[in-house]
Amino acid sequence: MKRFLSAILVVAALVVVSAQPARRRVTLIVTGGTVLTQDAAHRILTPGAVAINNTDIVDVDTPANIAAKYQAAETIDARDQIVLPGLVNTHSHAPMVMYRGLADDLALMDWLNKYIFPAEAKTVSPELVRVGTRLAAVEMIESGTTAYADMYYFEEEIAKATFEAGLRGVLGETVIQFPVADAKTPAEALVRAERFIKEFKDNGLIVPAVAPHALYTNDTATLVASAELARKYNVPMLIHFAETEDEVRVAREKYNMTPTAYLDSIGVLGKTTIGAHGVWVNDADIAILKARGVGVAHNPESNMKLASGAAPVTKYLAAGVKLGLGTDGAASNNDLDMFEAMRQASFLAKHATHDPTAVKAQDALDMATMGGARVLGMEKTIGSLEVGKHADLITVSMRAARQTPMYDPVSHLVYVTRGDDVRTTIVNGKILMKDRQLKTLDRAAVIADANRLAARVRAAVAR
Secondary structure, three states: OOOHHHHHHHHHHHHHHOOOOOOOOEEEEEEEEEEEEEOOOEEEEEEEEEEEEEEEEEEEOOOHHHHHHHHEEEEEEEOOEEEEEEEEEEEEEEHHHOOOOOOOOOOHHHHHHHHHHHHHHOOOOHHHHHHHHHHHHHHHHHHOOEEEEEEEEHHHHHHHHHHHHEEEEEEEEEOOOOOOOOOOOOHHHHHHHHHHHHOOOOOOOEEEEEOOOHHHOOOOOOHHHHHHHHHHHOOOOEEEEOOOOHHHHHHHHOOOOOHHHHHOOOOOOOOOOEEEEOOOOHHHHHHHHHHOOOOOOOOOHHHOOOOOOOOOHHHHHHHHOEEEEOOOOOOOOOOOOOHHHHHHHHHHHHHHOOOOOOOOHHHHHHHHEEEEEHOOOOOOOOOOOOOOOOEEEEEEEEOOOOOOOOOOHHHHHHHHHHHEEEEEEEEEOOOEEEEEEEEEOOHHHHHHHHHHHHHHHHHHHHH
């Protein structure tokens, strides 16, 4: 009888086990942290977990539910951390980290014409671009940026370095009216841009773009040709616009229009246009930007440092303009820390409007995640932690004294956190940094190369 009962119990146990669904194998699980999904409902799981298979998110749920459904090749313990979408930097010049601190405390036109353009004329080369981009990639990975927009010279070198680092990039070959290191004429720059587009159009991580520098550094024909090239290949077009009062004055004197109205009048603006700065715009300009579907990259730190002004962020948000955050280049910021960009975007808006409710913490975080994704035209694939989206996410430690106590994770991310609080950075399901240890770049070698090249830059600009 005892043997009979034992046999029944064994059979019953086997039936129960077989009735339980087998756990699905996935490549990675991030579990135990406070998960900010940044989805439309701003869902927060405390604690939560994210299941990733290869490049994509397959589930976002509680740790218990994820553990019950999935078996991972690797698991990251995110206890005492916030898990959120990777930050999206909508405007930068990555290699310009090599000019960090070279010229400070100047207005934009003096900074450009007296210092930066001359320094670039003497020093820009494929090597400088490659070394500078690798240094920028280290800084971005370490501070939680997973996707960024860039415009510079020798953009193919930036694309190669970005891809090797594992970052996602919308990268624009610069088109400018005067001779520069990689093109002596705008026509030559457009040929380079087309070649760049063809080389990287199906890359996966890299989205190639055309980047006419600005209306004050290009004539009408060049601007129109740049827009036509972008439309031909259905790629983004990046441009600086309405950054300073001087630019507004030039546009009114030459075209009797605002910079925004002028660019619209020549057919340059469209839904794949990414306009950097947009500081000096009126209500009619904002209506144009909304109607054309232009994405605006707000760069609060460089705008303040160069005394360019304060963009009307609250008006942009109220009008429903696509709005993201950017750091600008490290020569005018002087870092690539998107947490600083979030904080200063909020503070600058409050200061400019005399309204403490302007650009709340959630607004700033939205601009750095889903807002940035919309500006880059990637809102369907990145910007939030949702099933089916690419696995671009970061974890941020909440263990520091200044992070204690934590009542509101969103407030802490915007008003307390710094880039060096980031612990883990993942792009396309690939771990680029874990527990502050870089996986795709040799940090010491990158910094040594940058310091070696900086000595040449210093010598060149001293002459």
